[in-house]
Amino acid sequence: MTNDLTKLTIAEARDRLRAGDVTSVELTEACLSAIDAADALNAFVHKTPEIALDRARAADERLQGREEAPAMCGIPIGIKDLFCTEGVPSQAASRILDGFRPEYESTVSRQLKDAGAVMLGKLNMDEFAMGSSNETSVYGDAVNPWRREGDATRLTPGGSSGGSASAVAADLCLGATGTDTGGSIRQPAAFTGITGIKPTYGRCSRWGIVAFASSLDQAGPMTRDVRDAAIMLQAMCGHDMKDSTSADLAVPDFEAALTGDIKGRKIGLPREYRMEGMPAEIEKLWADGAEMLRDAGAEVVDISLPHTKYALPAYYVIAPAEASSNLARYDGVRYGRRAKLAQGDGVVEMYEKTRAEGFGHEVQRRVMVGTYVLSAGFYDAYYNRARKVRTLIKRDFEQVFADGVDAILTPATPSAAFGLGEMSESDPVQMYLNDVFTVTVNLAGLPGISVPAGLDTQGLPLGLQLIGRPWEEAALLNGAYALERAAGFVSKPAKWW
Amino acid sequence: MSIDKAQAAHVAKLARIKVEDDALPALAEEFNTILGFIEQLNEVDIEGVEPMVSVTPMRLKRREDVVTDGQMPDKVLSNAPDAREGFFAVPKVVE
Numbered sequence: 001m002t003n004d005l006t007k008l009t010i011a012e013a014r015d016r017l018r019a020g021d022v023t024s025v026e027l028t029e030a031c032l033s034a035i036d037a038a039d040a041l042n043a044f045v046h047k048t049p050e051i052a053l054d055r056a057r058a059a060d061e062r063l064q065g066r067e068e069a070p071a072m073c074g075i076p077i078g079i080k081d082l083f084c085t086e087g088v089p090s091q092a093a094s095r096i097l098d099g100f101r102p103e104y105e106s107t108v109s110r111q112l113k114d115a116g117a118v119m120l121g122k123l124n125m126d127e128f129a130m131g132s133s134n135e136t137s138v139y140g141d142a143v144n145p146w147r148r149e150g151d152a153t154r155l156t157p158g159g160s161s162g163g164s165a166s167a168v169a170a171d172l173c174l175g176a177t178g179t180d181t182g183g184s185i186r187q188p189a190a191f192t193g194i195t196g197i198k199p200t201y202g203r204c205s206r207w208g209i210v211a212f213a214s215s216l217d218q219a220g221p222m223t224r225d226v227r228d229a230a231i232m233l234q235a236m237c238g239h240d241m242k243d244s245t246s247a248d249l250a251v252p253d254f255e256a257a258l259t260g261d262i263k264g265r266k267i268g269l270p271r272e273y274r275m276e277g278m279p280a281e282i283e284k285l286w287a288d289g290a291e292m293l294r295d296a297g298a299e300v301v302d303i304s305l306p307h308t309k310y311a312l313p314a315y316y317v318i319a320p321a322e323a324s325s326n327l328a329r330y331d332g333v334r335y336g337r338r339a340k341l342a343q344g345d346g347v348v349e350m351y352e353k354t355r356a357e358g359f360g361h362e363v364q365r366r367v368m369v370g371t372y373v374l375s376a377g378f379y380d381a382y383y384n385r386a387r388k389v390r391t392l393i394k395r396d397f398e399q400v401f402a403d404g405v406d407a408i409l410t411p412a413t414p415s416a417a418f419g420l421g422e423m424s425e426s427d428p429v430q431m432y433l434n435d436v437f438t439v440t441v442n443l444a445g446l447p448g449i450s451v452p453a454g455l456d457t458q459g460l461p462l463g464l465q466l467i468g469r470p471w472e473e474a475a476l477l478n479g480a481y482a483l484e485r486a487a488g489f490v491s492k493p494a495k496w497w
Numbered sequence: 498m499s500i501d502k503a504q505a506a507h508v509a510k511l512a513r514i515k516v517e518d519d520a521l522p523a524l525a526e527e528f529n530t531i532l533g534f535i536e537q538l539n540e541v542d543i544e545g546v547e548p549m550v551s552v553t554p555m556r557l558k559r560r561e562d563v564v565t566d567g568q569m570p571d572k573v574l575s576n577a578p579d580a581r582e583g584f585f586a587v588p589k590v591v592e
Binding site for chain 2: 244332338367385
């Protein structure tokens with residue numbers, strides 16, 4: 001019985017909670033035991049059972065069979081470690097924030113809390129959200145609940161929101177928050193057979209979320225299906241005075257938009273996404289997805305996004321540049337960890353030792369690359385050039401949308417989940433290629449969603465991505481809903497943990 | 498453009514990250530791999546293109562310039578590695 005409770009979708013749990021059929025305490029206890037039994041996945045890195053049960057009891061009070069209780073009321077969820085949560089460790093999976101307990105709550109997690117959602121704990125991730133495999137975490141790797149058929153190799157759940165993906169796929173929580181700077185919601189969602197949406201830049205407040213690259217970062221939900229993504233996104237987004245880039249726009253009813261009717265909608269297939277050396281399985285999945293949308297009444301057209309090739313290199317200038325600036329605050333003075341100093345060490349030694357000890361290898365590398373591209377003499381050649389290319393990448397999308405395209409269909413990732421450690425010998429650029437289909441969306445500030453659409457020959461999930469027009473998450477979610485219904489993906493990982 | 502050991506040391510210094518001497522050659526090599534990847538941007542014709550400032554065009558909101566927060570030194574200092582008498586404490590900065 002308890003096991004079945006953790007498998008409920010948010011929509012099912014909401015309906016049963018409102019009907020008084022199940023209590024939030026029952027749901028929460030079921031999730032807490034599932035979490036305790038899943039340490040092998042290393043998804044939850046700070047468990048908060050007491051907070052969870054307190055909030056579950058409060059949610060049950062609030063529910064009392066009330067139909068008008070918020071949709072997220074009583075729903076047990078996980079929060080990525082990147083979100084500041086009041087009084088609860090929030091260290092962005094970094095050693096440098098060891099012991100940090102924020103005195104405040106991020107806007108997104110506060111909105112979820114105010115809606116009655118129950119926080120079960122904090123979720124593993126790549127350090128400062130820099131990574132595509134959850135292997136840069138100070139907590140160690142998060143592990144994918146999926147395995148290749150007949151093979152016990154530990155696989156990555158993707159990154160950076162790897163703990164969120166693993167926890168939702170393994171039924172440890174009903175949904176989780178993620179953040180996405182270059183693909184960090186959509187790639188792990190695809191690797192674990194779940195749904196993840198990055199909304200339009202500005203839809204969710206970034207206040208209280210540890211900043212990586214401020215012009216690219218967006219929060220979003222990671223859930224079992226599209227309906228749940230609509231419900232949870234609804235609770236997460238909206239205008240916030242504390243984030244000057246958050247949009248003062250009305251938030252539509254996302255769930256109400258899920259009709260599955262996409263007749264006459266124009267779906268673009270960008271030819272530049274047909275990468276050289278793309279595995280045949282990915283190519284087939286993509287073609288199948290296009291066919292499904294066509295069968296559902298959409299018009300599928302070939303389109304061109306000519307600057308696609310330059311998105312990753314532009315990203316690897318802009319994101320490290322912003323990171324080097326954002327991460328300057330970790331200096332061993334105001335919060336987190338300070339290195340042990342030698343006799344006579346001054347303030348500069350304190351900074352240098354603290355940052356050398358506190359930041360992991362990938363974070364150091366990106367901070368230094370960012371420092372370099374912003375330094376005198378290189379600013380124009382690298383940073384300004386990348387920002388101009390970014391303008392062109394956004395213009396590509398604007399052109400296509402102006403031509404009447406409603407959404408764009410692409411693969412979510414260039415491969416299925418790979419083994420932990422398998423990429424450790426390659427140069428950093430090989431790892432960066434994971435984001436090749438997702439990063440354009442961040443650079444253009446658009447909404448994008450990853451939907452599980454099939455299994456590869458080794459039995460691992462593969463995802464498709466739909467990209468929408470700015471602020472049209474409702475239509476995007478509906479397109480994803482149509483795709484989800486046509487794909488009929490129901491596989492779950494066989495429990496081994 | 499290629500980065501040598503001395504330049505790598507300079508970048509580490511600017512970033513305030515201590516890098517041991519023997520780690521510098523490998524670091525320089527990593528920089529070169531990444532910069533080599535970034536060099537592709539030189540193929541793009543950017544003549545007359547404005548650098549992106551804001552991805553979603555919007556006017557920044559204004560608010561009244563008044564104090565809305567404060568009077569919580571304990572909260573501000575609660576996470577400091579070293580706080581004394583209501584201040585952050587750091588090693589000696591001036592002789």
